[in-house]
Amino acid sequence: MRVDRGRVSCNHRAVGGRMENLRFRLMGPLEVWDRGGPVPVSGRGQQLLLAVLLLNANQVVTIQRLVDALWEGDPPRTAVGQIRDRVRRLRAALSRGGATSDALIVTRTGGYLLAVPPSVVDIAEFDRLTAQARTATEQGRDEVAASLLDRAIGLWRGSPMAGLDSSALAAELLALEERRVAALEERISVKLRCGRPAELVPELTELVAEHPLRERLWHQLMTALHACGRVAAALDAYRQAHRIFADELGIEPGEALRDLERAILRGTASPHARTAAPDTEWVAPRVPRQLPPACADLVDRPDEFAAIMSAFDGRAASDERRAPVLVVITGPPGAGKSTLAVEAAHALRHRYPAGQFFAELGGGLHRVPPTEIQRRFLRGLGVDGVPSDAEERTALYRTAMADRELLVVLDDAADEAQVRPLMSGCGGAVIVTSRHRLAGLAGAVVIPVGALLPAQAVELLTRVAGNRVVAAGRDGAEELAAHCEYLPLALRAAGARLAARPDWQVGDLVARMARSQDRLDELAVGDLAVRASLAVSYQPLGPTARRVLRRMGLLATARVPGWAPAALLDRVPAEVNRALDQAIEAHLLSVTAPGPLGQPHYRMHDLVAAYAAERAFVEETAEEREAALIRVLGGWLCLADRAARLPYAFFPVLTGDGPRWPADQAAPLAPAALPTWYDIERDDLLAAASWAVDASQLDAAWELPYHLHPLITVWSDWAPWRQVCERALHVARQAGDRHAESRLLLILGELLVHLSELEQARDCLRRAAHLLGQRGESRLAGYAWNLLGVIARLTGDLVAAESSLAHALELFTATGDVRGAAHVQHDLGIQRFRQGRSGEAAAELLHSLAGFELAGDKRGGAYSRYWLAQVHRDAGDLHLATEQLRRAHDDFAATADGRGLALVRCEQGRVYRTLGDFTLAETDLRAAHRFFRTNGDRRGEALALFSLGELAIDVGHLDEAKRLLSASRRLYQRLGRHPKLAEIQRLLAPIDGDQEEDGPPDPADLDQISFR
Secondary structure (H helix, E strand, O other): OOOOOOOOOOOHHHOOOOHHHOEEEOOOOOEEEEOOEEOOOOOHHHHHHHHHHHHOOOOEEEHHHHHHHHHOOOOOOOHHHHHHHHHHHHHHHHHHOOOOHHHHEEEEOOEEEEOOOHHHEHHHHHHHHHHHHHHHHHOOOHHHHHHHHHHHHHOOOOOOOOOOOOHHHHHHHHHHHHHHHHHHHHHHHHHHHOOOOHHHHHHHHHHHHHOOOOHHHHHHHHHHHHHOOOHHHHHHHHHHHHHHHHHHHOOOOOHHHHHHHHHHHHOOOOOOOOOOOOOOEEOOOOOOEOOOOOOOOOOOOHHHHHHHHHHHHHHHHHOOOOOOEEEEEEOOOOOOHHHHHHHHHHHHHHHOOOEEEEEEOOOOOOOOOHHHHHHHHHHHOOEEOOOOOHHHHHHHHHHHHOOOOEEEEEEEEOOHHHHHHHOOOOOOEEEEEEOOOOOOOOOOEEEEOOOOOHHHHHHHHHHHHOHHHHHOHHHHHHHHHHHOOOOHHHHHHHHHHHHHOOOOOHHHHHHHHOOHHHHHHHOEEOOEEHHHHHHHHHOOOOHHHHHHHHHHHHHOOOOEEOOHHHHHHOOOHHHHHHHHHHHHHOOOOEEOOOOOOOOOEEEOOHHHHHHHHHHHHHHOOHHHHHHHHHHHHHHHHHHHHHHHOOOOOOOOOOOOOOOOOOHHHHOOOOHHHHHHHHHHHHHHHHHHHHHHHHOOOHHHHHHHHHHHHHHHHHOOOHHHHHHHHHHHHHHHHHHOOHHHHHHHHHHHHHHHHHOOOHHHHHHHHHHHHHHHHHOOOHHHHHHHHHHHHHHHHHOOOHHHHHHHHHHHHHHHHHHOOHHHHHHHHHHHHHHHHHOOOHHHHHHHHHHHHHHHHHHOOHHHHHHHHHHHHHHHHHOOOHHHHHHHHHHHHHHHHHOOOHHHHHHHHHHHHHHHHHHOOHHHHHHHHHHHHHHHHHOOOHHHHHHHHHHHHHHHHHOOOHHHHHHHHHHHHHHHHHHOOOOHHHHHHHHHOOOHHHOOOOOOOOHHHHHHOOOO
16 A cells, blocks of 8 residues: 655645646747746756656656756766756746646655646647547538637647757657647648638648648648649649659659649549539549558567467358458557557458558547548548548448458557447458457457566567667566566567666666656656556546546555455445446456455556556545545454454454444455455555554554454464564654554564564563553453463573463453463463473363363364373373364364464374374474474474474484484574473484584475485
């Protein structure tokens, strides 16, 4: 989880209340205006800084990106400091223009964000007007379209950001200029259709001089001249174009221009420049060849490619011609769908001699109407005078495509409605790429495309970036590929980033991408931008889907449990499911099948999560973000409450003041299922606890490990929770929260006992006992004293152990805590056994067993039986020992206690050794040793090694015995004054004069020791 505790909001209306007074002008020299006139932004550096922020408005721009823009690869040492100073001065300048500067230029982790509404930036206004003009054109309202385009073009005051020459802005400036010229061309087309050619000739003459290689402008100039009756001038314009194209490019003008010249020469060209839609006229049929070139750095996808070929081969074999072949390639953003489609189309083009079409449909963000694609394809087939009426155009399209063997590639379709009007004729085929499955397209063969395999990803990186990927070694290259989620778009961007920075090694980019907030900035080079690709999928979602996706990104976990989206929105699951379906359909989320507990999980790639979180920081307030995360934390606490009530919980049930959200209603859990649930959700529970610490949610920070303690013990999962508790304890002490501190000390002390960190555990528990006693919490203090008694016994201080356990028993008796008393009697039984007082030990253990049974605690009773088995084995009663172990095994299995089961196997091995069955003894002891070593249980590992050493002596393998017992001794020495140390000394003394092995043995070597 992430939390932002700042006060910044991107609510543009709230920015000082005066944001609407400002106007930013980029379509010409950079200017800032308010109602009183221009706002001075002096100095090239300040202007460049503002330009970069404006071109990335409402997105975080990293400091590194600003440094690159201002100093173009050669920054001074003080560059970062200078950026901060320039931002401060820019804020001051804009404040004089009426904006609240800190809310306008927002500081974010690693960078800055310019928070402005689109209405105050001239480029956004230009885009709005041109979009309205396109709509008017599609509706046949050319005069309206012309007026809108006049207004849009009137916003331009010259070259974009004139005077701000910077290589870092070159791509953006070129793109802006291209948008301006495209708008000019569209306005001219509209005015030609409106019958106003004379007024266009002077403008077109200037434009072809300014842009001599733009064929559309020459076509429009020839059309306008011909419409004015100036045939000779029109033909002379063609000759000029022909000469320029030949001189500059070494080619002839395109077919459209050549066709127009022939039509003028034949006298068949319309003299009125299509002032009215003439009857459709067929010129010589054309064979369109519109496929883009195949990708130079293509990585093979043999399975997916074969599936596409199979779809076409199957149709050819059946000679089925009632409908075109239809293949839908679907997958997440950046997965390489378009590359695969183009590769397949090139492989298939010989089957479609009538031609191949390619069109980018723009996805949901820049959706291109199917009628516009129909117009382009009809023009490609040589059809002049395409009707403006949508129904007429569709009818003409179907006629033109009928029975033609055409291959159509439609890239990035938003939905089925965008595809259906573009289907080819019966002899043709259509390949569609989409981020959605397009399940409504009947007869479609759906080919899912996902991430590359790691080896394929490294291969692609190597092709793009070259030898530096090889030099980095396999591990470095795979780490970079993993940061890219193995997605081709991200891999190409990362490779291009390396190629553009010869001073970088792979490790440099890996380090930069390790910071999730910078990852999307690092994956942007030219037109390779992962952020833009993700935006195309994100923006068309409904508002609820966008909101749930944003908030899921804030969780920063690999998976999200099925109940959490409802908590993030504070709605019932049924209301959230539709929004989740939209995100899944757009391949921004994936969902797992319900697991053993019947609950699904949602997953988003790290890059999607980074983008979603980025949008959350832009589109939502800090209060909204934090409230959503607190509800999820409350859901985890609600489920953890169930674990606290397990009959084998060590600590008593307590309810703190942490937040609660009813996740248990969406994810009901039976007590028997809780260990499995914990195993599945462990990482997310740790993340939730860690976020609680970061957010100073101290009640939740102690409640989570406290309530989950029985499950933590079942899975021997002490180490990570120790880290969480230590961090929480530090925060609690800083906040002076004695309530939280006392509980955290108690939990941490118990975890440290399991981890054999006994000195630190003693310090924690003494402080816990003191604080709890001061607060009058005698019952909880009893648990601290109980654990202090255990530590004293483990370190050989039996007098202190007796005193601590007696005090704990007194507190439990006074507070009526039957289970607490049973724990103390259990520990007293162990102490009596260590003292050689077997009869008293058995009595105490039987009392503890009765107490656990009365409390319904099978697990506690199983530990009492485990120790009773040792008492019986020591007394020579192996039948009773075996019976106690059998019953302990059943109870440990019923409570899914892996450590308890390992202890039973270890003791059963010792019983088998006493019986002389060395083979079974070795099998059980090795199994126990593997469990303890795998789970970091040093006390259990030491016991297993000791028992194996005893067995090795019995079978005469003295060298092996020495190694095993020496390893056991080292572990016990780290645990303190353990009574086993004396036994080990006794066993080692006769073996080779008790000469200890040099250095600790390799655990793998210990596994290889065999007694057979």
